[in-house]
Amino acid sequence: MLHVDTPEQVHELNEIPTDRRVALRLLWLLDDPYAPLDEITRVISADPALSVRILALANGSFFRNGRGTAALPAAVSLLGANTVHSVASTAVFDLFSNRTELPDHFWLHAITAGVAAARVAVHLDVDPADALTVGLLHDFGEPLLHRRGPEQFDEMLRSASGESPEARRAIEQRLFGIDHATLGAQVLSSNGLPTTITNVVRDHHVAGASADPLTRVVQVADCIAEIVDGNARVDLDAMLRAAGVSAVGEHLVGQAEGDRSALLNFLADFMTPRSAIR
Numbered sequence: 271m272l273h274v275d276t277p278e279q280v281h282e283l284n285e286i287p288t289d290r291r292v293a294l295r296l297l298w299l300l301d302d303p304y305a306p307l308d309e310i311t312r313v314i315s316a317d318p319a320l321s322v323r324i325l326a327l328a329n330g331s332f333f334r335n336g337r338g339t340a341a342l343p344a345a346v347s348l349l350g351a352n353t354v355h356s357v358a359s360t361a362v363f364d365l366f367s368n369r370t371e372l373p374d375h376f377w378l379h380a381i382t383a384g385v386a387a388a389r390v391a392v393h394l395d396v397d398p399a400d401a402l403t404v405g406l407l408h409d410f411g412e413p414l415l416h417r418r419g420p421e422q423f424d425e426m427l428r429s430a431s432g433e434s435p436e437a438r439r440a441i442e443q444r445l446f447g448i449d450h451a452t453l454g455a456q457v458l459s460s461n462g463l464p465t466t467i468t469n470v471v472r473d474h475h476v477a478g479a480s481a482d483p484l485t486r487v488v489q490v491a492d493c494i495a496e497i498v499d500g501n502a503r504v505d506l507d508a509m510l511r512a513a514g515v516s517a518v519g520e521h522l523v524g525q526a527e528g529d530r531s532a533l534l535n536f537l538a539d540f541m542t543p544r545s546a547i548r
Contacts, residue, residue, distance in 0.1 A: 286413050287370070288361040289377045292317040295537045297362045300355060310354060311346045316533055318380050318407055323357050324349065325403070326461040338464035341399035375499070376413045378530075380406050382498050385529035387491035389522055393515045394483040404467050404484060405491045408474045411454025415446055422446065432503075435475040451475055486513040494519075494526050 288296075295313050299305040314320045321342055328345035329338040339345050346354050387405025388398040416423040422445045430438035439449035446453075455472035459465075470485045474492060481489070490513050496502035506519035 286319040286322075286410075286417070287372060288317050288319045290371060291534075291537045292320065293362050295539075296358050300358060300362065307346065307351050307354065308343075310358060311343055313537065314346070314354075314358065315342045315384070315402060315406065316381050316537060317361075317377070318410055318413075320358065320361050321403060321406055322410070322458065322461060322463070323361070324354065325463050325467070327353065327357065329462045329464055338462075338466070340403050340464055340466040341397065342403055343399055372413050372416065376409075376416070379495050379499055380409060381533060382495035382526055382530050383408055383488070383491045385533065386494040386498075386522065386526035387487050389525045389529070390487045390490045390494070390515060390517075391484075393517050394487055394513070396483050396487050400466065400484065401487050401491070404470045405488050407454070407458065407467060408471055408488050408492060409450060409454065410458060410471060411450030411452070414453055414457060415442065415450055419446065439475060486515075489513065490515060490522075491526075494523055497523050498527055498530065 292313055296310070299310055299313065314324055324342060324345050325340070328348045339348065349357075384402045384406035387401035391398045391401035412423075415426075426438070426441050426445050429441050433441070439451065442449040451472055451474060455468045458471060459468040466484070469482075470488050473481065473485050474488045476485075477489075490506075490509060493502055493504055493506055493509055496504075497506060506523070510517060510519055510522075
């Protein structure tokens with residue numbers, strides 16, 4: 271068994287690299303002094319690692335305001351342009367520091383769950399900005415486990431193929447001494463993120479009608495992302511009814527696919543100089 275201890279290894283475990291597409295888009299934006307902060311925020315909201323850095327700063331003791339914030343636009347506004355540029359510049363530097371990249375599926379699943387959560391949120395009277403952030407971070411523990419033991423992680427995936435989320439978490443416990451939901455919640459909490467986020471990360475695989483609305487949003491969004499990824503075996507419409515969402519599953523899946531495509535196109539758009547569209 272590969273034991274993953276927290277919080278002693280939190281700093282090491284939290285060193286998740288920014289996706290190369292996000293970092294390159296940021297490099298392009300940061301090179302332009304006229305780049306709007308809302309565009310930089312949109313890029314940050316497409317990457318779990320960057321989002322955690324920004325949210326950790328915004329929810330730190332110096333910046334804390336009440337319960338803290340789970341919404342990235344609010345965090346960016348609280349920190350200000352100079353701090354956000356500094357954090358983003360560090361992430362771009364990390365891209366060229368020979369850090370091993372994560373497999374694509376971690377990032378693609380995260381951004382798909384994020385945009386899906388924003389769509390589902392409106393049906394449960396949840397703030398879409400909060401939902402997008404928590405959807406993006408819901409599986410933050412998975413890449414942490416992968417970086418600690420890639421071979422054990424691959425073994426876990428083989429053993430958990432076709433199994434329920436509960437069975438998968440049991441396999442993770444056996445191989446790592448902790449499951450991804452618990453680890454993700456602990457690491458995010460230790461970095462100062464609010465319980466609005468960490469409780470959902472911890473509980474997003476815990477079924478039950480008593481779950482709070484944001485948790486239900488993320489559970490549905492996770493399922494939608496699995497469908498978009500081609501992995502889901504669940505009845506989405508039945509899950510929507512259980513969560514109290516009246517929307518049609520097929521429609522939400524189509525929206526998530528469209529939103530992900532739009533986000534990927536936005537990240538890849540380096541063709542039009544910013545000076546030409548101001």
